[in-house]
Structures are given as structure tokens and as C-alpha cells.
Amino acid sequence: MNPAFRAALPFFALSATIVVIMLLIAVRRDHRLIATVTVTGLLASLALIAVASPVAPLAVTSMFLVDPFALFFLALVLLSTIAVVLLSYTYLEGTGDGPYDEYYLLLLIATLGAAALLxxxxxxxxxxxxxxxxxxxxxxxxxPRSRDRAVEAGLKYLLLAGVSSAFLLFGIALIYFEFGTLSFAALGRLWNAAPGAADLYADTGFAMLLTGIGFKLSVVPFHMWAPDIYEGAPAPVTGYVAAVSKIAVFGLLLRYFVLMGGYRDPSLLRVIALVAILSMLVGNLLALLQNNVKRILAFSSIAHLGYVLVALLAGSMIGFDAAAYYLAAYAVMTIGAFGVVTLVSQPSDGQDTDQLDSYRGLMWTRPWLAGAFTAFLLSLAGIPPTMGFIAKVYVMTSGVGNLLVWPLAALVVGSVIGLYYYLRIIVMLFLPAPGVTIPCVTTRLSWAGGVTLGALLVLLVVLGAYPTPLISAAHVATTGLAMFNNNIHTAANASPP
Amino acid sequence: MNITFYLAATIAVLATVMVITRANGVHALLYLVVSLLAIALVFYSLGAPFAAALEVIVYAGAIMVLFVFVVMMLNLGEIAAVREAQWMAPRIWIGPSILSLILTAQLAYMLVSNEIGNTGRAVVDARAVGLALYGPYLLCVELASMLLLAALVGAYRLAETGRSGVIKGGH
Structure with a gap:
């Protein structure tokens, strides 16, 4: 088999699933069948990663590089997507706003986009x-078109995606104008060749590129869209936006930053440090003011992206490992938390159960769900023995090794503030139930949703107590990246001043 | 000389400012067409005649079709006739017409003086674009097809009418 074809197999499997689902929709609209085909396609793509990994790293055309880094994050994205599909199935039926088949088509195309990014x-x-x-x-x-809030959120995301794309494109155009190349690695070489020269076009280009990426990651000061869209979107989609799209964009940012040699530019690092500090502080502080669980989780995700940026700033081997582990932990906790919101909600109500008050006494009416929610929230707050704790310790370690004093201080302060609002939700879960019995007491947990949540919970605790397998996988993934980074460093040091 | 480039670029900016400041959608569309034609001329002066042709065919062409649809579907009956008579007033069409005339004169000048690619960049013709798209950029073309599919499916979902024939989202 052609090695390039072999390396691209996981991507082709995703694309093939999209085509198959389109044909299926044309022949017969069957929600269960299409959901099954979607999960099968995602699993096939996941299995093909094992086929592709022996030939990695391998460049597939000059556009894509299939290396352990891409494959690790691809596996993370695919697993997250499977979790979202399983959570969505019953939820979608509940909305009664069919047909549901195009949902899976869009979900797979979004995943293909994320895979291409990585x-x-x-x-x-x-x-x-x-x-x-x-x-x-x-x-x-x-x-869910019958929900005005969802349509409004969609429109907001459309405008925002347009604005951030405009920034990105203008930035890319300026960089191309200055360096005459679109390749990250060639850009890194050309930029290294002209050290110290402050160039207006190049700097503006880099700044606009980071602005565009900042919008997608919803880091402060580009964060204002996140709470509105998280609130309006249906809960499983919110989980997807929070986890998969951010993992993909962050993976890309990490690769771009290493390949273009960003670690040699102190001013670029200072800007990213400022963004990280602001994200951790502002995200956590604004979360204090919210009474809506989805909005709280939105601000919490802004803060979490700030934490991962600290790992990116460290720029060492341990920093890359920490970022990879953190993103895996973030995916488990975020999809888990939004999974609970999905399962607590009655989709036929026309909106999700997201008011903090409606979670009052959940522990006494639906103990399993409330217990799972508690675990995910504790992990988001960084309490052992969960993945969130290890992830935060890992990021701290990488930051201490590189003397990032201010970002680390912000991380500590942010975590302490964060503890307050996570505990606020948990306290609400344990308060005595209101006098009126909630009608959803008798609601049975959907089979797919229950299994997904259980699996996420097991991962959360097992990989939190015994993180070695995940850390070694992350280490394999980021080794290539770190080697490239070191080569740039040594090359820069070796060159005469 | 770069003067053709700067002139076309200025017209593009001017026309776009007019697009976003017009209260009437149809008037804005007129300026949008001019803006797209000006961008096509910018491409032409930069040495990309193929991109210029595509800009005219795809954007200006498609926008024109949209324009016709807007007029045809939203304005039916007596009121439409009156409104259309108002559109014939010179103050509506004089602005876009002058800008278009300048663009036409510029295009004629560039064709006569054979000044393609006068900004010193290499000329990229249709053959080069095709070779790039079906060579190194093949996977990107495929990815773009998925991008368009997502846009199509999303638009279909949002615009789809329910079984009763009523648009669900609208109240």
C-alpha cells in the first residue's frame, strides 16, 4: 500500500462515512441506523489510526503532516465525537424537531475539519x-430550529466566525506578503534567518493570526461570544464546541507556534502570557456572577484555555506533554459536565435545564447523575484523584521549570476563585429538594447516555489515579514536536550573533 | 505603473463603504456588484487574470442573480411598480454607474497597453491554477468540497419547512 495513502486512511474513513450517510439519507431516513453508521465510521477511523501510526511521521502532500502528534489528538477528537453522538441520540429524539439525520452529517464534517486542522x-x-x-x-x-435561542446562537456564531476568519485571512495574507510562503516550517526558517528585525508587516500578520485563533479559543479579550453561544446551543453541541473545536484549534496553535519558531520571540511570548493571565483571572471572576450552569461552564472553559496556554508558554518537552494531557483531561471533564446537563434536560421543553436553581436537590432525586456531576465539577476545580488534578499539577510543573512567575500566580489565584463557583453548584446539588416533587424523578436515564457518562467517569478517576498510560502516549505524540523545537533552538544558538 | 491597482483598490473600498451605509438593500447590492468588479480588476492588475474572471463570474454573477431574485420575489404587485419607477431616479444609479465607468476605462486602458501584472509580480494563468489545484492542493480541493457540503446542509436545515409547509423557526 502506498504509505501516503496508508497515513491518510483515518481521514479517508471519516470522509467515506460522510458520503455513506448522505447516500443513506437519500435512500431511507432512519435515525437509529444513521447514528449507528456514524459511530461505526468514527470507530473505523479510530482503528485505522493504528494502521497509520507505523508510517508516521509522513507528509501527505505539502499540506498535511500525519505524525504521532496529529494522530494522538485525532484519537482524542474521535473519542470525544463518539461520546457526543451517544449523548445526542436520545436528546435529539426528545426535541421532536426532526429530521435528525443531517445532525450526524454536520457532526462528521465538523470532525473532519478538526482532523484536517490537527x-x-x-x-x-x-x-x-x-x-x-x-x-x-x-x-x-x-x-433545533424551533428554539429561538439556538437560532440566535447560530447567527451569533456565524458573525463571529466571519469576523475571526477575516482577521485570520488578513494575517495570513500579510505573512505571505512578507515571506512568500504558506508553509509553517518554511516561515520559521525565513523568520529565523532575519533575527531581531522588527518588521511591521510580519508583526501585524502574526498579531492578526493570533487574534483569529484567540477568537476560536475564546480566550480573553476575545471571549465575549462564548457564554451566549454556550447557553443557546443544545447541550450536546455545547459540549462539542467546548471540547472538540478547542482541542483542534489548540493543537494547531501548538504546531504552528513550534514550527514558526515562536519561542525565540520574547514579545510574542509576552503577548501570549498576558492573554493567558487575563483568561485565567477574567474567566474565573466572571463565572462568579452567573446563575446559569451553561454560562458558568462557558467561563470555566475560558479559564481552562488560559491554563493550557501556560503549558504552551513553557515550551519545553514537559510543557508539550502537559498541554496534551491537559487537553485530554479537559475533553473528559467538559463533555462529562455537558453530558450531565444533556441528561438532566427535558429536550421537549424547548430549552435546556440550565438554571442553577433547577439543580437544587438533584442528589436526592437523581443521585447517579448528581454524583457524576459532582465528580466532573471537582475535576474541573482540580481536586484529586481526578484527571483535572493531575493535569493542573502537570501544567504547574512545566511552568515552574521555566520560571513563568506571573502566569503561575494567575493560575493559583484563578484555581482558588474557580473552587468557589464549582462548589456553589455542588452545594446546590446537595441542598434539600424543594417541596414540590420534580416531575423528572421518574425519568429513566437513556441507555446510550448512561453508558457514555459512566465511561467518562471511569476514565476521569482511573486516568486521574493512574495517569501513566495517557502520559506516555502524550509523550510519544509530542516528542517529534519537541525535537523540532530543540533543533530550532540549537540552530539559533549556533548561528553567529 | 501601479496607478491602475491603486485606483481599482480605492473604488473597491469606496463602493464597500457605500454598501454598508445604504439603508435600502437593493441600493447596497448595486454598490456590492461594483465593489466585486473593482476587486476583479485588482486581481487583474496583480497578474491573476484567471482569478479576476472567476471573481466576475462567481461573485458578481451570483450577486446579480441574487439581486434579480430579491427584486422578483420580494416586490410583487402595484407597489413594486411604483418602487421600481423610483429606482430609475438618477441619484440611485449615478453613483454605481460612475464607478463602473471608471473601472471600464481602466480595463480598456490595461487591455490596450497590455499592462497585465504591472505590479511586478509574475502572471498566473488558468493553466498554472489548474495544475496547482490538481497537484499539491488536491486534498485541499477535496476538503473544500466538504466545506461546501456543510454549508449546504446547514442552510438546508435552517431554511427547511416543516411537514405543514410552515417555516418552523419563524413566529
Whole structure:
């Protein structure tokens, strides 16, 4: 088999699933069948990662690089998508706003966009992957059309995606104008060749590129959209936006930053440090003021992206490992938390159960769900023995090793503030139930949703108590990246001043 | 000389400012067409005649179709006739017409003086674009097809009418 074809197999499997689902929709609309085919396709793509990994790292055309880094994050994205599909199935039926089949089509296209982002080593494929992800997300966010809030959130995301794409494109155009290349690695070489020269076009280009990426990651000061869209979107889609789209964009940012040699530019690092500090402080402080669980989780995700940026700033081997582990933990906790919101909600109500008051006494009416929610929230707060704790310790370690004093101080302060609002939700769960018995007491947990939540819970605790397998997998994934980074460093040091 | 480039670029910016400041959607569309034509001329002066042609065919062409649809579907009956008579007033069409005339003169000048690619960049013709798209950029073309599919499915979902024939989202 052609090695390039073999390396691209996981991506082809995703694309093939999209085509198969389109044909299925044309022949017969059957929600259960289409959901099954979606999960099968995602599992097939996951299995093909094992086929692709022996030939990695391998460049598939000059646009994509299939390396352990891309494959690790691809596996993370695929697993998260499977969890979202399983959570969505019963939820969608509950909305009664069919047909449901296009939902899976959009979800798979968004995942393909995320996969393309993770393997991109060039601006053209980066932009196309990002657009594929964003455009599919607009359809997903506004999918329950009978909900005005969802349609409104979709429109907001459309405008925001347009604005951030405009920034990105202008930034890419300026960089191309200055360096005449679209490849990250070639850009890194050319930029290294001209050290110290402050160039207006290049700096503006880098700044606009970071602005566009900042919008997608919803880090402060580009965060204002996140709470509204998280609130309006249906809960499983919110989980997807919070986890998968951010993992994909962060993976790309990490690769871009290493390949273009960003660690040699102190001013670029200072800007990212400022963004990280602001995200951790502002995200956590604004979460204090909210009474809506989805909005609280939105601000919490802003803060979490700030934590991961600290790992990116560290720029060492341990920093990359910490970022990879943190994103895996973040995926489990976020999808878990939004999974609980999905399962607590009655989709036929026309909106999700997201008011803090409606969680009052959940522990006494639906103990399993409330217990799971408690675990996910504790993990988000960084309490042992969960993945969130290990992840935060890992990020701290990487930051201490590189003397990032201010970001670390912000991380500590942010975590302490965060503890308050996570505990506020948990206290609400344990308060005595209101006098009126909640009608949803008799609601049975959906089979798919229950299994998904259980699996996430097991992962949360097992990988929190025994993180070695995940850490070694993350280490394999980031080794190539770290080697590249070190080569740049040594090359820069070796060159005469 | 770069003067053709700067002139076309200025017209593009001017026309776009007019697009976003017009209260009437149809008037804005007129300026939008001019803006797209000006961008096509920018491409042409930069040495990308194929991109210029695509800009005219895809954007200006598609926008024109949209324009016709807006007029046809939203304005039916007596009121439409009156409104259309108002559109014939010179103050509506004089602005876009002048800008278009300048663009036409510029295009004629560039064709006569054979000044393609006058900004010093290499000329990229249709053959080069095709070779790039079906060579190194093949996977990107495929990805773009998925991007368009997502847009199509999303738009279909949002615009789809329910079984009763009523648009569900609208109240």
C-alpha cells in the first residue's frame, strides 16, 4: 500500500462515512441506523489510526503532516465525537424537531475539519480545516430550529466566525506578503534567518493570526461570544464546541507556534502570557456572577484555555506533554459536565435545564447523575484523584521549570476563585429538594447516555489515579514536536550573533 | 505603473463603504456588484487574470442573480411598480454607474497597453491554477468540497419547512 495513502486512511474513513450517510439519507431516513453508521465510521477511523501510526511521521502532500502528534489528538477528537453522538441520540429524539439525520452529517464534517486542522502544516489547509469546522458548527448550534435561542446562537456564531476568519485571512495574507510562503516550517526558517528585525508587516500578520485563533479559543479579550453561544446551543453541541473545536484549534496553535519558531520571540511570548493571565483571572471572576450552569461552564472553559496556554508558554518537552494531557483531561471533564446537563434536560421543553436553581436537590432525586456531576465539577476545580488534578499539577510543573512567575500566580489565584463557583453548584446539588416533587424523578436515564457518562467517569478517576498510560502516549505524540523545537533552538544558538 | 491597482483598490473600498451605509438593500447590492468588479480588476492588475474572471463570474454573477431574485420575489404587485419607477431616479444609479465607468476605462486602458501584472509580480494563468489545484492542493480541493457540503446542509436545515409547509423557526 502506498504509505501516503496508508497515513491518510483515518481521514479517508471519516470522509467515506460522510458520503455513506448522505447516500443513506437519500435512500431511507432512519435515525437509529444513521447514528449507528456514524459511530461505526468514527470507530473505523479510530482503528485505522493504528494502521497509520507505523508510517508516521509522513507528509501527505505539502499540506498535511500525519505524525504521532496529529494522530494522538485525532484519537482524542474521535473519542470525544463518539461520546457526543451517544449523548445526542436520545436528546435529539426528545426535541421532536426532526429530521435528525443531517445532525450526524454536520457532526462528521465538523470532525473532519478538526482532523484536517490537527494535521495541517500550512496556512491553506489550516484555513480550510478551520472553516469546515466553523461552518458545520453553525448548522449544529442552530439545529433545533424551533428554539429561538439556538437560532440566535447560530447567527451569533456565524458573525463571529466571519469576523475571526477575516482577521485570520488578513494575517495570513500579510505573512505571505512578507515571506512568500504558506508553509509553517518554511516561515520559521525565513523568520529565523532575519533575527531581531522588527518588521511591521510580519508583526501585524502574526498579531492578526493570533487574534483569529484567540477568537476560536475564546480566550480573553476575545471571549465575549462564548457564554451566549454556550447557553443557546443544545447541550450536546455545547459540549462539542467546548471540547472538540478547542482541542483542534489548540493543537494547531501548538504546531504552528513550534514550527514558526515562536519561542525565540520574547514579545510574542509576552503577548501570549498576558492573554493567558487575563483568561485565567477574567474567566474565573466572571463565572462568579452567573446563575446559569451553561454560562458558568462557558467561563470555566475560558479559564481552562488560559491554563493550557501556560503549558504552551513553557515550551519545553514537559510543557508539550502537559498541554496534551491537559487537553485530554479537559475533553473528559467538559463533555462529562455537558453530558450531565444533556441528561438532566427535558429536550421537549424547548430549552435546556440550565438554571442553577433547577439543580437544587438533584442528589436526592437523581443521585447517579448528581454524583457524576459532582465528580466532573471537582475535576474541573482540580481536586484529586481526578484527571483535572493531575493535569493542573502537570501544567504547574512545566511552568515552574521555566520560571513563568506571573502566569503561575494567575493560575493559583484563578484555581482558588474557580473552587468557589464549582462548589456553589455542588452545594446546590446537595441542598434539600424543594417541596414540590420534580416531575423528572421518574425519568429513566437513556441507555446510550448512561453508558457514555459512566465511561467518562471511569476514565476521569482511573486516568486521574493512574495517569501513566495517557502520559506516555502524550509523550510519544509530542516528542517529534519537541525535537523540532530543540533543533530550532540549537540552530539559533549556533548561528553567529 | 501601479496607478491602475491603486485606483481599482480605492473604488473597491469606496463602493464597500457605500454598501454598508445604504439603508435600502437593493441600493447596497448595486454598490456590492461594483465593489466585486473593482476587486476583479485588482486581481487583474496583480497578474491573476484567471482569478479576476472567476471573481466576475462567481461573485458578481451570483450577486446579480441574487439581486434579480430579491427584486422578483420580494416586490410583487402595484407597489413594486411604483418602487421600481423610483429606482430609475438618477441619484440611485449615478453613483454605481460612475464607478463602473471608471473601472471600464481602466480595463480598456490595461487591455490596450497590455499592462497585465504591472505590479511586478509574475502572471498566473488558468493553466498554472489548474495544475496547482490538481497537484499539491488536491486534498485541499477535496476538503473544500466538504466545506461546501456543510454549508449546504446547514442552510438546508435552517431554511427547511416543516411537514405543514410552515417555516418552523419563524413566529
Amino acid at each position: 494535521a495541517s502544516v500550512q496556512f491553506a489547509s489550516f484555513f480550510l480545516g478551520l472553516e469546515t469546522l466553523s461552518i458545520a458548527l453553525i448548522g449544529l448550534i442552530a439545529y
